[in-house]
Amino acid sequence: MSIARHGTDSRATGRAFLSQVHPVFMLPPLAASLFGAILASEFDPVVATVHVLAMFAAVYTAHVKDGYVDFHVRGEDDDHPLTERGCRIGLALSTTVFALCCVLLFVLVDRVAVAITVPTWLIAFHHAPQLDTNPVTATTGYPLGIALSLVGGFYVQAATLAAVPIGFALVFLVLLSGIKVIDDAQDYAYDRSIHKRTVAVAVGPDRAYDVAYGLMATALLIVVGFAVARIFPPTAVLAALAFAAVATVARRADPELATMLLIRGSYVFLAVLVAAVWFEPLAAIG
Known part of the structure; x- marks a missing residue:
């Protein structure tokens, strides 16, 4: 049997x-793995590489499984480059790499x-078809x-x-959950037609926008609060201001453009946080 649907070589x-x-999604x-490594006082490139490779394998698993379910099982997608056998092989390879990294x-x-x-x-493998059918898990996975x-x-x-990496993880969980709500709003009509309960389907597009920007605003306030408490470097506030500027523009855009702007804004947000940590060692905080 063939592995690729559009060719055999x-x-x-x-x-x-x-x-x-x-x-865009990988x-x-x-970057989060490397950011976590930067937060540590010592950096072992070998260990960092192993963890980054594990994260790559996990996300690759999610993409293959999601494509398999959406095309071969649900019939939602119009096309997919891998056959069912190809998807199973891809999942086996990525899972093997992940296991070796562990x-x-x-x-x-x-x-x-x-x-x-x-x-x-576990989150990657079970995203589809288990986690992506519930508004909470579909958003936060x-x-x-x-x-x-x-x-x-x-x-x-x-x-x-330590408190610092856990604090940053909390910020990204809340911030990216807000972005995910906007991303899912792009498919509101289709998701509603197949009874897929994203936040937009559950509460309506308008309220979903309110939920999304409320989550993002909460994340930025957490950054400011932690910076004031000297848990984060004070310059981390600049990251909140940078993302707030992007979010203000995205608020007036359609879901597709807003998602594009917010995802790229999250890259800027992360870059400024990295700079804040890099130029003010955490050992000197508090």
Whole structure:
């Protein structure tokens, strides 16, 4: 049986597997892992690489499983580059890579590192068709994965937990949940027609926007509060201001453009936070 639906040679197979790498959605979890590592006082590049690779494998699993369910099971998508067999092979490969990374983290760090890492794969594998049918889990699955990636990135370096990375993880969980609500609003009509209960379907598009921007505003207020309390570097407030400027513009845009702006705004938000931490070592805080 063929692996790729649009060709049988090795190049077609390679393109099919590569098609499941979606940079816009893959970069944030990988960046969160590295951000968590930066928050630690010491940095081991080998351990950091293993954790980043684990996050890549988890997100790749999510993309393959989501495509498999949406095209081969639900029949929602018009096309998919992988056959059913190709999807199963892709899932087997990504899961194997993830498992090997967990073994290495157990050897290089400890069992707690594995315990923090494994839930990212569980969220990825069960996103479709289990988690994406409930307004809460459909919204928070991806942001929770990023939050765990950040905390895990810190833990594998420091072999302990601390208030700062947990605080940042909380901020990203709330902020990205708001963005996810806007993203899901793009498919409101279709999701409603197939009885898929996103936040927009559950409460209506207008109230979904209120929920989304309320979550994002809450995240920014948490940043400011933690900066005032000296849990975060004071310059972290600049990240909140930068994202607030993007959100103000996105508030007047349609869901598709708003999602694009907010996702890129989250990149800016992360970049400013990294700079804030980089130029003010956490050891000097409080």
